[in-house]
Amino acid sequence: MVTLGIDIGSTTSKAVMLKDGKEIMASSIVIATVGTDGVSRAIEEVQKNSTVQKEAIDCIVATGYGRQTYQGADFQVSELSCHALGVHHICPQVRTVIDIGGQDAKVLSLNEQGRMVNFVMNDKCAAGTGRFLDVMANILKLDISQLEIQAAKSLKPANISSTCTVFAESEVISQLASGVEIPDLVAGICQSVATRVASLARRAGIKEQICMSGGVARNAGVRNAMAKELGTEIVFDPMAQLMGALGAALYGFEKSSQ
Numbered sequence: 001m002v003t004l005g006i007d008i009g010s011t012t013s014k015a016v017m018l019k020d021g022k023e024i025m026a027s028s029i030v031i032a033t034v035g036t037d038g039v040s041r042a043i044e045e046v047q048k049n050s051t052v053q054k055e056a057i058d059c060i061v062a063t064g065y066g067r068q069t070y071q072g073a074d075f076q077v078s079e080l081s082c083h084a085l086g087v088h089h090i091c092p093q094v095r096t097v098i099d100i101g102g103q104d105a106k107v108l109s110l111n112e113q114g115r116m117v118n119f120v121m122n123d124k125c126a127a128g129t130g131r132f133l134d135v136m137a138n139i140l141k142l143d144i145s146q147l148e149i150q151a152a153k154s155l156k157p158a159n160i161s162s163t164c165t166v167f168a169e170s171e172v173i174s175q176l177a178s179g180v181e182i183p184d185l186v187a188g189i190c191q192s193v194a195t196r197v198a199s200l201a202r203r204a205g206i207k208e209q210i211c212m213s214g215g216v217a218r219n220a221g222v223r224n225a226m227a228k229e230l231g232t233e234i235v236f237d238p239m240a241q242l243m244g245a246l247g248a249a250l251y252g253f254e255k256s257s258q
């Protein structure tokens, strides 16, 4: 049985093609906001990479912020449930998931069966989300994927005291003008996101193992700062950004096998 999970996020569209609820045949990530052709491009790419024709797909499940905008799905499921399913499938020992996406941050508590038992969310403010990092990377003329390399070079992370993205933007520009090195600024920026989301995590209640999912998990600068903040190891899998789409494909398998 082949199931397709599509995660339509605020910043990216992700797709995972899954065989028999186990084998990840292919995946795709397309940078595009909701309301654009990002979803169809992500589907096209995953179909091409898996060589699965549309007719051979048994079930399509859409999740994410923009899931209502896609009419071609058999089911629409919340991203919270999908992240829980995806993470539990790959890392069954995880009990806390810290998911930082393009526009929000969520902390999920899972039970031993991988079901979500609690969650807290920040979707009111760009600080502590991928948006904060995107804005800062833009100021520093860096690609988002370069932040972790820069952060690793820092010996003295800058202190970014503003929690608001708009004020933090001015603060970074003024520190840059006064000669603070880029690696130190980037490390401070990563630290700022980690501090903010760690306090959200403490509100949810932290239980090990802790895993980061969502696009921001790909940034080792944030992961390392988060590990220090929480005083524990952070589990990371290269599928981090695809956990929602994987969970959607797993949901499709569960439903179709009933």
Ligand code: ADP
Pocket (backbone or CB within 6 Å): 008, 009, 010, 011, 012, 013, 064, 100, 101, 102, 103, 104, 129, 130, 131, 133, 134, 144, 145, 146, 213, 214, 215, 216, 217, 218, 219, 241
């Ligand atoms: P959403 O589901 O809300 O669209 P994602 O979970 O896809 O969000 O995460 C998007 C965020 O991930 C971006 O805002 C960006 O900050 C971060 N990101 C994307 N790609 C990378 C990368 N290669 N390295 C580090 N961070 C990344």
